[in-house]
Amino acid sequence: xxxxxxxxxxxxxxxxxxxxxxxxxxxxLGDKLNIPRLREYLASAVVLATIYFVLDTSAGLGEEIxxxxxxxxxxxxxxxxxxxxxxxxxxxxxxxxxGVIIIYSLYFFKEEDRLSQYYTLMxxxxxxxxxxxxxxxxxxxxxxxxxxxxxxxxxxAFYRTxxxxxxxxxxxxxxxxxxxxxxxxxxxxxxMTGTLNMADLSMRMSVLSAEGYSLxxxxxxxxxxxxxxxxxxxxxxxxxxxxxYQSAPIPVTTVMAGGTGVIGxxxxxxxxxxVFGSELITPLLxxxxxxxxxxxxxxxxxxxxxxxxxxxxxISQMGYILLGLGIGTSLGVSGGLYxxxxxxxxxxxxxxxxxxxxxxxxxxxxxxxxxxAVKMPVTATLFGVGALxxxxxxxxxxxxxxxxxxxxxxxxGHPVLSALASFSAALSLTYILRAFxxxxxxxxxxxxxxxxxxxxxxxxxxxxxxxVFTLLLGILPGFGFEMVAExxxxxxxxxxxxxxxxxxx
Amino acid sequence: MSLNYLIVVLLVGLGLYCLLxxxxxxxxxxxxSIITDGAHLLLISLGYxxxxxxxxxxxxxxxxxxxIAEIGVxxxxxxxxxxxxxxxVCILALAITLIILNFRHKGTLDPFELTDLKK
Numbered sequence: 271x272x273x274x275x276x277x278x279x280x281x282x283x284x285x286x287x288x289x290x291x292x293x294x295x296x297x298x299l300g301d302k303l304n305i306p307r308l309r310e311y312l313a314s315a316v317v318l319a320t321i322y323f324v325l326d327t328s329a330g331l332g333e334e335i336x337x338x339x340x341x342x343x344x345x346x347x348x349x350x351x352x353x354x355x356x357x358x359x360x361x362x363x364x365x366x367x368x369g370v371i372i373i374y375s376l377y378f379f380k381e382e383d384r385l386s387q388y389y390t391l392m393x394x395x396x397x398x399x400x401x402x403x404x405x406x407x408x409x410x411x412x413x414x415x416x417x418x419x420x421x422x423x424x425x426x427a428f429y430r431t432x433x434x435x436x437x438x439x440x441x442x443x444x445x446x447x448x449x450x451x452x453x454x455x456x457x458x459x460x461x462m463t464g465t466l467n468m469a470d471l472s473m474r475m476s477v478l479s480a481e482g483y484s485l486x487x488x489x490x491x492x493x494x495x496x497x498x499x500x501x502x503x504x505x506x507x508x509x510x511x512x513x514x515y516q517s518a519p520i521p522v523t524t525v526m527a528g529g530t531g532v533i534g535x536x537x538x539x540x541x542x543x544x545v546f547g548s549e550l551i552t553p554l555l556x557x558x559x560x561x562x563x564x565x566x567x568x569x570x571x572x573x574x575x576x577x578x579x580x581x582x583x584x585i586s587q588m589g590y591i592l593l594g595l596g597i598g599t600s601l602g603v604s605g606g607l608y609x610x611x612x613x614x615x616x617x618x619x620x621x622x623x624x625x626x627x628x629x630x631x632x633x634x635x636x637x638x639x640x641x642x643a644v645k646m647p648v649t650a651t652l653f654g655v656g657a658l659x660x661x662x663x664x665x666x667x668x669x670x671x672x673x674x675x676x677x678x679x680x681x682x683g684h685p686v687l688s689a690l691a692s693f694s695a696a697l698s699l700t701y702i703l704r705a706f707x708x709x710x711x712x713x714x715x716x717x718x719x720x721x722x723x724x725x726x727x728x729x730x731x732x733x734x735x736x737x738v739f740t741l742l743l744g745i746l747p748g749f750g751f752e753m754v755a756e757x758x759x760x761x762x763x764x765x766x767x768x769x770x771x772x773x774x775x
Numbered sequence: 776m777s778l779n780y781l782i783v784v785l786l787v788g789l790g791l792y793c794l795l796x797x798x799x800x801x802x803x804x805x806x807x808s809i810i811t812d813g814a815h816l817l818l819i820s821l822g823y824x825x826x827x828x829x830x831x832x833x834x835x836x837x838x839x840x841x842x843i844a845e846i847g848v849x850x851x852x853x854x855x856x857x858x859x860x861x862x863x864v865c866i867l868a869l870a871i872t873l874i875i876l877n878f879r880h881k882g883t884l885d886p887f888e889l890t891d892l893k894k
Contacts, residue, residue: 416862420862427876435873436881436889436892437892438873439873439874439889443807446866449811449862450790450807453859457814460855
């Protein structure tokens with residue numbers, strides 16, 4: 271293992287940004303010089319290079335935390351990138367998911383002249399996600415989060431049909447209210463401490479709240495939790511999520527389930543655990559997680575649209591993550607983080623597999639679909655793998671993380687939580703089985719009769735990649751837990767993070 | 776000074792009220808920007824110092840750094856507010872674009888009529 275090149279962390283963020291700005295030019299150039307798909311080549315090259323630099327940054331670090339002062343300004347004066355365990359975990363997950371989605375998009379979209387816009391926004395989205403993962407400055411986190419959110423609002427409305435505009439508008443209103451709350455929360459933090467560097471904030475907050483938390487601190491925590499909750503669609507604030515997921519193009523839905531959703535939870539964890547400390551944030555996460563998990567699964571039961579059902583199940587899986595982190599023991603936190611990674615993988619797998627069905631039949635209404643297992647056997651198998659991982663059947667990845675969350679609940683003296691988590695797993699079996707049966711088994715419907723086995727194998731390649739990850743993370747749990755170990759250490763013991771940013775003390 | 780903070784509370788409250796009770800997308804957008812304006816006012820007020828001077832230190836006055844730091848206003852909130860204003864202009868522009876597209880499709884500005892997806 272060699273140390274990462276000193277320029278890797280900044281390239282991770284800057285490459286997709288520059289690539290995004292260069293893409294419309296590449297699109298025009300490709301049209302003019304008659305090179306078809308020039309922008310697709312550029313977009314894939316940029317994402318591949320970004321994945322390379324993410325892995326380069328992560329691989330060499332081991333247990334180290336890398337501090338990268340932007341422009342040479344030392345913390346706490348300048349903006350600092352701090353690449354710690356949580357940042358590494360988030361950046362690896364989202365960049366790989368983004369790479370898979372780019373491959374999928376190459377074949378999913380029929381020739382459309384607005385595709386330059388799609389790839390541009392996708393690269394901005396990636397830049398925003400990686401920026402949130404790497405930054406050590408809370409206001410910078412807010413800015414990157416907004417880059418990501420604004421890109422996703424516009425991506426949802428990419429088709430500009432009535433439905434997709436409606437979904438985008440709902441997300442935009444609730445998301446922007448969340449933005450306002452997050453901004454207010456950050457302003458209150460600045461009012462209390464006079465700093466924006468998160469390591470500095472963590473130190474000053476622990477001094478300030480040595481004798482109990484002030485009202486301002488509690489209000490700020492509440493605003494930030496509600497703000498991030500609105501952005502990721504936790505249950506009292508979830509109204510936009512099914513609509514946006516259902517109406518967006520499938521690759522965008524997938525990047526929201528496996529990318530921005532993961533980053534939103536990651537940002538909440540970063541701010542919650544690092545700035546406020548685990549005693550204050552864990553009860554909140556536990557309550558929200560419990561509600562999100564159970565209510566999400568119950569709501570998923572009554573859906574008749576495949577994508578909408580998967581959207582509610584996505585909410586429910588986020589509940590597991592929050593619950594695991596809310597338990598707050600070492601096992602619970604690593605189980606939650608493991609589930610964060612797993613959810614991104616198997617949820618993307620399910621959405622992309624469902625996307626193939628939408629691509630072939632033009633509908634995601636489960637009442638109109640049926641008998642597809644014969645026509646699309648590979649898709650059915652891959653969807654089945656994702657469904658089993660979602661329920662938590664060994665040897666797939668969902669089993670490992672759900673089992674550790676349930677076990678952590680029992681060990682921490684909360685058997686009720688574990689019982690409810692198992693109950694939700696049973697519910698998830700019910701709804702995903704119903705979806706599988708009504709889409710793949712039974713009689714052919716008028717819509718599915720004429721489907722022929724044809725060029726869909728190109729769309730299957732990225733889905734297969736995800737299925738391999740699902741299997742690998744299930745049969746090699748040691749590898750997975752090793753990946754989350756550093757992130758768990760950072761969340762539970764922020765001292766190491768602070769000492770890396772301020773070596774003198 | 777406390778007047779500023781009173782107005783912040785008033786602005787955020789008004790914005791929330793507007794967002795929750797108005798049944799017109801354009802009015803809801805106005806409510807959203809009032810909320811963020813409240814946050815911006817709070818941020819600017821934090822950096823204000825009565826009788827303060829501009830926080831610029833010429834090279835030849837570096838030895839008086841401590842004095843200027845004492846009486847200068849805090850420059851950071853101004854930079855933050857500028858950044859945040861830019862972000863909110865983006866959101867505003869995008870929101871209005873989407874509202875116009877939505878109006879072309881459905882001919883309504885009422886958020887409660889946006890129910891096509893729930894069917």
